[in-house]
Amino acid sequence: MGLVRIFGRNVRAAREAAGLTQEDLEGLTGLRRSYISDMERGTRNPSLRALEKVATALGVLPETLLRLPEDAAWMPGDEDGEG
Numbered sequence: 001m002g003l004v005r006i007f008g009r010n011v012r013a014a015r016e017a018a019g020l021t022q023e024d025l026e027g028l029t030g031l032r033r034s035y036i037s038d039m040e041r042g043t044r045n046p047s048l049r050a051l052e053k054v055a056t057a058l059g060v061l062p063e064t065l066l067r068l069p070e071d072a073a074w075m076p077g078d079e080d081g082e083g
Contacts, residue, residue: 014065
């Protein structure tokens with residue numbers, strides 16, 4: 001699992017744990033719901049600004065959203081057939 005997918009998976013988990021919808025997160029971050037959906041699915045490579053906005057809105061440290069889930073294996077370059 002590459003970093004973009006890890007980030008997306010963690011964003012979704014943190015959003016759901018906070019009891020927020022993608023629309024709620026849109027309102028808190030100013031990012032479009034479709035952008036948030038793409039991030040969560042690992043099909044969007046977010047900027048550091050987007051990472052900061054999402055982390056702030058979710059009340060977590062940015063590094064929390066980049067942590068490898070316990071049930072996932074690190075595979076650098078494993079984004080859309082890269083690597």
